[in-house]
Every structure is written in C-alpha cells, then in structure tokens.
Amino acid sequence: MSGAAAEIVFDRVTKRYPGRAEAAVSDLSLTVPAGEICCLVGPSGAGKTTAMKLVNRLIDFEEGDITIGGESVRSLDLTELRRGIGYVIQQVGLFPHMTVAENISTVPRLRGWEKGRTRLRVDELLDLVDLPAEDYRARFPSQLSGGERQRVGLARALAADPPAMLMDEPFGALDPITRARLQHELLRIQGAVRKTIIFVTHDIDEAILLADRIAILREGGVLAQYDTPARILEHPADDFVERFIGSDRGIKLLSLRRLDELELAPLDGAIDLRASGDTTMRDALSQMITHGSRSLVVVDSEGQPRGVVTLDALAALAE
Amino acid sequence: MSGGLLLAQGEPIIPDFGEGSDCVVENRFFCPDWVRDNWAGVIQPALLQHVKLVVIAVAIGFVLSFAAALVAHRYRLVEAPFTAFSAVVYTIPSLALFQLLVPVTGLTVTTVEIALVGYTLLILFRNTLEGLRSVPPDVLEAARGMGYTRGQTLWRVELPLAVPAMFAGLRVAVVSTIALATVAALVIPYGLGYPIFLALREAFKTEIVVAGGLAVLMALVADALLVAAQRALTPWASARRLA
Numbered sequence: 337m338s339g340a341a342a343e344i345v346f347d348r349v350t351k352r353y354p355g356r357a358e359a360a361v362s363d364l365s366l367t368v369p370a371g372e373i374c375c376l377v378g379p380s381g382a383g384k385t386t387a388m389k390l391v392n393r394l395i396d397f398e399e400g401d402i403t404i405g406g407e408s409v410r411s412l413d414l415t416e417l418r419r420g421i422g423y424v425i426q427q428v429g430l431f432p433h434m435t436v437a438e439n440i441s442t443v444p445r446l447r448g449w450e451k452g453r454t455r456l457r458v459d460e461l462l463d464l465v466d467l468p469a470e471d472y473r474a475r476f477p478s479q480l481s482g483g484e485r486q487r488v489g490l491a492r493a494l495a496a497d498p499p500a501m502l503m504d505e506p507f508g509a510l511d512p513i514t515r516a517r518l519q520h521e522l523l524r525i526q527g528a529v530r531k532t533i534i535f536v537t538h539d540i541d542e543a544i545l546l547a548d549r550i551a552i553l554r555e556g557g558v559l560a561q562y563d564t565p566a567r568i569l570e571h572p573a574d575d576f577v578e579r580f581i582g583s584d585r586g587i588k589l590l591s592l593r594r595l596d597e598l599e600l601a602p603l604d605g606a607i608d609l610r611a612s613g614d615t616t617m618r619d620a621l622s623q624m625i626t627h628g629s630r631s632l633v634v635v636d637s638e639g640q641p642r643g644v645v646t647l648d649a650l651a652a653l654a655e
Numbered sequence: 656m657s658g659g660l661l662l663a664q665g666e667p668i669i670p671d672f673g674e675g676s677d678c679v680v681e682n683r684f685f686c687p688d689w690v691r692d693n694w695a696g697v698i699q700p701a702l703l704q705h706v707k708l709v710v711i712a713v714a715i716g717f718v719l720s721f722a723a724a725l726v727a728h729r730y731r732l733v734e735a736p737f738t739a740f741s742a743v744v745y746t747i748p749s750l751a752l753f754q755l756l757v758p759v760t761g762l763t764v765t766t767v768e769i770a771l772v773g774y775t776l777l778i779l780f781r782n783t784l785e786g787l788r789s790v791p792p793d794v795l796e797a798a799r800g801m802g803y804t805r806g807q808t809l810w811r812v813e814l815p816l817a818v819p820a821m822f823a824g825l826r827v828a829v830v831s832t833i834a835l836a837t838v839a840a841l842v843i844p845y846g847l848g849y850p851i852f853l854a855l856r857e858a859f860k861t862e863i864v865v866a867g868g869l870a871v872l873m874a875l876v877a878d879a880l881l882v883a884a885q886r887a888l889t890p891w892a893s894a895r896r897l898a
C-alpha cells in the first residue's frame with residue numbers, strides 16, 4: 337500500500353474491551369472518502385482513540401469489518417498494514433536515539449528503500465513541514481521544540497507516502513499559536529498530498545477547521561452524527577450534538593464561510609476597516625465588533641476596495 | 656583437598672628486606688629503585704594478570720546478565736528468581752565463596768573467575784532490565800504503530816535506549832571487580848593481590864603502595880574508558896538543546 341489515497345470504510349464495527357460491560361465502540365459504520373480528512377470528535381471516553389486504533393489494528397476487534405481501499409484490515413499482514421498507514425500521536429513518540437533524518441526514514445528503511453532515495457525523501461519532507469533540512473537533519477529530538485517535534489512526527493508519518501493517515505490529537509499538547517500554525521500547515525500539506533486522514537480531537541473548533549467530514553461520537557462509541565462541518569452546524573442531529581458543538585454554532589458557521597461568498601454592497605463614504613476576500617466571516621464580524629463599526633470594506637489582492645460588508649448582511653445569513 | 660589458602664600458611668615472618676638500596680632496607684614509603692628493578696619480574700605480570708581477570712569476569716558476567724535481562728524483559732516471571740539468585744550470590748563474602756568453590760574447581764583461576772562473575776550479575780542484570788523498561792510508552796507506541804515487529808522494537812529501539820543504563824551498570828561492575836580481584840591471591844598467586852599479600856607479610860611498604868596504587872589507577876582508567884565509550888555510542892544522550 338502506498339501512493340494514491342484510499343477510501344476507509346467502517347462497517348458495523350463493535351469493540352468491547354474484556355471485562356467491561358459497555359462497548360467502547362458500538363456498531364460504527366462510516367465511510368471516509370479517499371483524500372478527505374475525517375475528524376473523530378466527542379467527549380472524553382467516547383471511544384475516539386479506540387475507533388482510530390482499530391484501523392491499524394493497534395487494537396483488535398471481532399465484530400464488523402474495516403476496509404482500506406477495499407481490502408479488509410484483517411486480511412493484511414499486520415506489519416505491512418501498519419507500515420502502509422501514517423501514524424501520528426500527541427506525545428509524538430520520536431525515537432530519542434535517532435536523528436531527525438533517521439526518525440523520518442523509519443518506514444522507508446523498514447521497507448528497504450535504497451539510501452539515496454531515502455535521503456532525498458527526508459529532505460523533501462523536511463521542506464514540506466517547513467524545517468530547513470541542513471539545519472534539522474542531524475539534530476536529535478531533545479534538540480527540538482514541541483512544535484518542531486510534531487512537525488517531524490508528521491514528516492515521519494508521511495515518509496513512505498501512505499494512502500492513509502491516523503492522527504490522535506496531534507496538536508493537543510501545543511500552545512494555541514503553534515497549534516493554529518500547524519493546523520494551517522496540515523491543511524496546506526493535505527492540499528499537496530491528498531491523504532485519507534482520520535484525525536482524532538476533542539476540540540470541535542479544530543474539527544470544523546480541518547475536517548471535510550466530522551464524526552461525532554457519544555459515550556459508548558455510538559455515532560451521533562456524521563456529516564460535513566457546515567451541515568452539522570446547520571442541522572445538529574439531536575440535543576447531544578447541539579450541546580457538543582456549543583451555543584455559539586452561529587458564530588462557528590461564520591468561520592466556515594469567507595467574505596468572497598457574499599454579495600457586497602456598494603462603497604459609501606469613508607470606512608476604516610478593511611479585509612481581504614478570503615477572510616472568514618467570523619473574523620470579519622470580530623473586527624467589526626472590536627472596532628465598533630457596522631461595516632467593513634472588502635479589498636482585492638492589490639488592496640483596491642471592492643465593496644462593503646455590513647453587520648446586517650452577516651446576520652441575514654442565518655435565515 | 657584441604658583449603659590451602661595462602662593466608663592460612665602465613666607464619667609470622669621477621670622482616671628481612673635483604674640486599675637492597677638504603678630505601679629498601681629502611682622500608683621507606685616508596686622506593687623508585689625497587690619498582691624499577693622489579694617492574695618486569697613482579698609488577699607488570701601481576702598487572703596484566705589483573706586486567707585479564709577483570710576483563711574476563713566482566714565480559715562473562717555481562718553476557719550472562721544481558722541474556723537473562725532479555726529473557727526477563729520478555730517473560731516477567733524470570734525476573735524474581737534471577738534477581739534473588741544474583742542477590743544471594745552478591746551477599747556471600749568472597750572468602751566464604753572461595754571456600755565453597757575450591758573443593759569443586761580447585762585452587763585455580765577458574766575458581767576466582769566464577770566468584771568474580773557471580774558478583775557482577777546483580778548490578779548488570781538490574782541495570783540492563785531497568786534500561787530496557789525505561790523506554791517511554793509513547794516511543795513504544797509509535798514503534799508499534801509504524802510496523803516495527805517485536806524483535807525490531809527490541810533491537811532498534813529498546814536496546815539502544817538501554818545503553819546508558821547498561822553502561823552505568825558496567826562502570827560499577829568494572830570498578831568493584833578491579834577491587835575485588837585482589838582477593839584472588841587468597842586462592843592463587845595471580846593478579847595485583849599477590850604482590851600485596853607478599854608485601855603485607857613483610858610489611859614492605861613500596862610493594863603495597865605500587866600494587867595498590869596500580870589497582871586504583873586501573874579503576875580510574877577503566878572508568879574513563881567506559882565513559883568515553885558511552886559518549887561515543889550514545890551521542891543522543893549528551894546532546895543538549897542548541898542555542
């Protein structure tokens with residue numbers, strides 16, 4: 337398994353830990369289309385990590401089946417299966433005794449790539465995660481910051497070009513600024529590599545930002561809703577989902593939309609506030625409130641005014 | 656065979672330092688001329704024998720403890736019995752242990768080596784096992800998640816990360832074996848202990864100072880070599896954050 341993204345399908349999967357009455361994952365069915373990011377969210381103990389680890393069989397299961405690119409994970413050799421799936425965890429788990437380059441080349445070496453090819457790949461990946469290769473290649477993990485470690489972890493998971501990736505709260509331990517930067521970096525990288533990614537988080541905002549689809553799990557690993565971020569925010573399936581996404585779902589919805597989508601009002605008079613067309617409506621609203629203004633000028637890439645967005649126009653979207 | 660330990664034969668002897676320099680005749684603290692005259696005949700052979708005793712004992716002790724630690728790492732059940740065994744051996748006084756071994760292996764180097772090996776087991780076994788177990792859980796999880804087999808995890812992750820703990824054990828084992836190996840002279844005229852015993856009987860200071868001093872020096876040099884070897888083998892352990 338490597339190269340093109342593969343569809344991941346959960347088909348009526350149930351996982352019970354021995355000696356526990358309640359199932360950790362209950363009758364879970366969902367399809368992650370090839371090349372999409374699926375965020376698994378839900379409260380602590382809802383079975384997100386368990387569901388994710390069933391895919392590379394770090395946790396074994398008996399009921400139901402999971403397929404990757406049409407092949408059952410149970411039909412594949414265990415080590416081959418795992419080498420074909422990128423794996424990123426919150427604590428990163430870099431090998432302390434290996435340099436950055438050696439860490440990243442773990443799976444290529446396991447697969448017997450020749451040295452030259454591996455070295456080129458390492459440099460390519462360091463470049464992709466925005467760490468200058470000359471500077472970082474020979475460092476040990478103890479010589480990296482938390483954010484840099486997570487970048488290396490991401491590069492390591494991508495090394496053998498796996499069709500699928502599993503990520504368990506990869507940015508959970510980082511400060512908000514580093515987290516936001518890495519989230520956007522992940523989106524940029526995903527734009528380039530198009531993997532099928534299962535991304536576990538309990539941060540609904542992170543899920544809204546990253547996911548093509550969000551799977552919301554409730555206690556006992558029951559799937560409460562599986563849909564695109566916009567549809568979940570617009571039409572929460574039940575009270576649980578509504579409570580989980582929070583009372584500010586109107587604002588969250590605005591974070592999914594950009595000023596470009598709006599019909600702009602003509603320019604009138606002097607307005608100090610300016611924003612580019614790719615600004616999210618949430619950020620635009622925030623700017624207006626911060627500056628006590630009821631409108632904002634949208635400018636194009638040259639900085640030329642294109643039109644005006646008003647508070648009323650944003651409020652009217654909710655209809 | 657009766658226990659013909661050297662000390663047992665020791666009759667009180669009237670000091671007789673024979674012909675020699677004033678220094679030797681007066682039994683001063685340290686006589687360089689005596690060392691020069693006896694280096695090739697007495698001191699150097701004893702030193703080499705001592706090195707050999709220690710190297711063989713630690714090498715065999717290491718191989719045994721290493722194997723036992725690998726087994727105990729895989730099968731926890733093995734840990735307690737091996738720890739108990741090596742701890743019991745460790746607590747037997749060397750004199751008593753020689754007395755136990757001499758009837759079996761005689762007044763030989765083998766007897767000495769068996770005892771010395773026995774004393775290294777506890778520290779080497781415990782340290783290797785602790786080292787293997789010190790690998791952070793997230794590192795093991797990552798290894799598993801990336802498709803390392805159990806054997807690959809052991810050889811490529813757990814063992815390399817156990818090296819600092821193993822070296823810590825080796826340093827203690829080597830230094831204590833160097834000290835302990837002087838009692839080999841209780842069994843056979845071998846190692847740095849032998850000139851010390853001879854000199855003790857005659858209260859001849861220079862020989863005691865030279866042989867004892869060489870043992871201390873040997874411990875210091877061996878320790879320094881081990882530290883250097885560990886630095887070379889585990890550059891990651893000494894790597895600190897760059898500015």
Ligand SMILES: Nc1ncnc2c1ncn2[C@@H]1O[C@H](COP(=O)(O)OP(=O)(O)OP(=O)(O)O)[C@@H](O)[C@H]1O
Nearest residue numbers: 353354356360379380381382383384385386387538
């Ligand atoms: N190895 C295990 N043995 C028994 N029960 C387990 C095991 N691992 C997890 N569980 C239980 O299964 C349930 C789901 O755990 P899981 O780790 O998948 O939750 P999670 O959604 O990832 O939570 P969190 O957000 O806290 O990481 C919990 O009730 C947990 O106690």
Ligand SMILES: [Mg+2]
Nearest residue numbers: 384385386536
């Ligand atoms: Mg979890």
